[in-house]
Each structure stands twice: as C-alpha cells, then as structure tokens.
Amino acid sequence: MELYGYWRSSASYRTRIALNFKELEYNYLPVHLLKDGGQQHQRAYRQLNPNGLVPTLVDGQVILHQSIAIIEYLEDKYPEPSLLPGTPQQRGAIRALALDLSSELQPLINLRVQQYLKNELAVSDAQKQAWLDHWFAESFTAFEKNLEEVAGKYCVGDAFSLADVCLVPQVFSAQRFGIKLDDYPLLMGVYERLLELPFVAAAHPSQQPDAEA
Numbered sequence: 600m601e602l603y604g605y606w607r608s609s610a611s612y613r614t615r616i617a618l619n620f621k622e623l624e625y626n627y628l629p630v631h632l633l634k635d636g637g638q639q640h641q642r643a644y645r646q647l648n649p650n651g652l653v654p655t656l657v658d659g660q661v662i663l664h665q666s667i668a669i670i671e672y673l674e675d676k677y678p679e680p681s682l683l684p685g686t687p688q689q690r691g692a693i694r695a696l697a698l699d700l701s702s703e704l705q706p707l708i709n710l711r712v713q714q715y716l717k718n719e720l721a722v723s724d725a726q727k728q729a730w731l732d733h734w735f736a737e738s739f740t741a742f743e744k745n746l747e748e749v750a751g752k753y754c755v756g757d758a759f760s761l762a763d764v765c766l767v768p769q770v771f772s773a774q775r776f777g778i779k780l781d782d783y784p785l786l787m788g789v790y791e792r793l794l795e796l797p798f799v800a801a802a803h804p805s806q807q808p809d810a811e812a
C-alpha cells in the first residue's frame with residue numbers, strides 16, 4: 600500500500616495511526632502542501648485525488664481519498680484489531696466523536712480555508728487567529744462535554760477507537776495554532792494517554808520522513 604500524505608496534516612496523521620494500529624505495512628509518499636505552490640495541486644497528484652487534499656491511499660487497483668473512508672476501508676479489509684469496538688451504542692458514540700472532529704472542525708481550519716481568509720478576504724493575522732480560537736473552542740467545549748458521558752481511559756470507554764484516531768491529530772493542530780487548552784481536562788487527559796501508545800507515537804508528525812524542524 601502507498602499512503603500519500605504530509606507530515607503535519609491532521610487527516611494524514613489519522614490514517615497513519617490507523618495503519619499502525621492494524622500493523623499494516625505501507626510506503627509513505629510525501630506531498631508537500633506548501634512547496635511549489637502546493638504539490639497537492641499538481642496534475643499527477645490531482646489525477647489520484649481530484650480534491651487536491653491529502654491523504655490518498657493506493658492499494659493495488661484501489662485509490663481512495665478521505666481519511667475516514669480510507670480508515671473504514673482498512674477496517675473492512677482488516678477487521679482485527681477493530682477501530683469500532685464495543686456495543687452498538689459505543690460504536691455510535693465513536694462515529695459521532697470522529698465526525699465532530701473530521702467533518703465539523705477540521706474543514707474550518709484547513710490550510711486552503713486559512714489561505715482563502717488571508718489571501719482573498721485580506722483577513723489580518725489577528726482576525727485569522729480569532730477564527731481558529733473560535734472554532735476550536737466551539738468544538739473542544741462540546742467534545743469535553745461528550746467525553747463526560749462516554750470516556751474511560753480513551754474517548755469511548757477503555758478501548759482504543761476511531762474517535763481516538765481523530766482526537767490526537769486535532770490536539771496536535773490546536774497546539775500548533777497556539778490554542779489555549781486549559782479548559783479541557785478530560786480531553787487532554789485522554790490525549791496524554793494516547794500519546795503513550797507506541798503505534799500512536801510512531802505516527803507523530805515529527806517521526807515522518809518529510810518532517811521539518
């Protein structure tokens with residue numbers, strides 16, 4: 600399998616965690632999101648992923664975009680160990696938390712959105728920071744509340760799941776964007792425990808071949 604990704608892309612990071620959790624071998628092919636005007640926009644890459652976003656997974660004849668679709672594909676093909684463990688209720692909670700981060704929060708803070716705010720709408724750096732602060736606070740406040748109901752050692756109970764796969768990269772992004780995280784003790788407690796897992800640690804942006812200082 601080949602994974603096209605970028606070291607500090609949250610969606611790529613999710614996919615790496617899932618591949619590592621399932622102990623699947625893959626070749627990592629970096630796509631630099633800033634160099635050359637953004638390599639994700641180059642024709643060859645757009646043929647694989649017409650959205651011009653990372654990640655993309657290539658598995659033989661199968662070419663897949665969207666990190667959650669990629670992870671569900673891996674889950675279907677390699678069901679054990681499962682990223683959707685537990686009862687139907689727990690599996691529902693896992694999916695909901697994963698979507699809260701991957702479908703609601705991440706699209707608002709993505710590179711192309713930030714670039715559009717700055718380059719097309721001439722938003723100042725302070726206004727852009729206010730945008731990031733606002734959307735992280737909305738999302739993480741609700742996430743913290745949800746964790747009160749469902750968390751154990753990890754996001755949902757004591758088993759590692761797709762919700763955790765999505766949480767780790769989002770906290771990494773928050774730290775990168777200077778978001779204040781003091782108001783989310785449950786969320787940060789889960790995050791700290793997740794970082795101790797070797798398959799999570801190996802997926803960290805700093806451990807990737809395209810990592811920059």
Ligand SMILES: N[C@@H](CCC(=O)N[C@@H](CS)C(=O)NCC(=O)O)C(=O)O
Nearest residue numbers: 608609610652653665666709710711
């Ligand atoms: N929903 C997509 C999001 C993919 C996405 O937004 N990727 C970002 C990096 S995290 C990207 O490629 N951004 C490039 C750009 O905005 O030009 C997924 O989960 O795969």
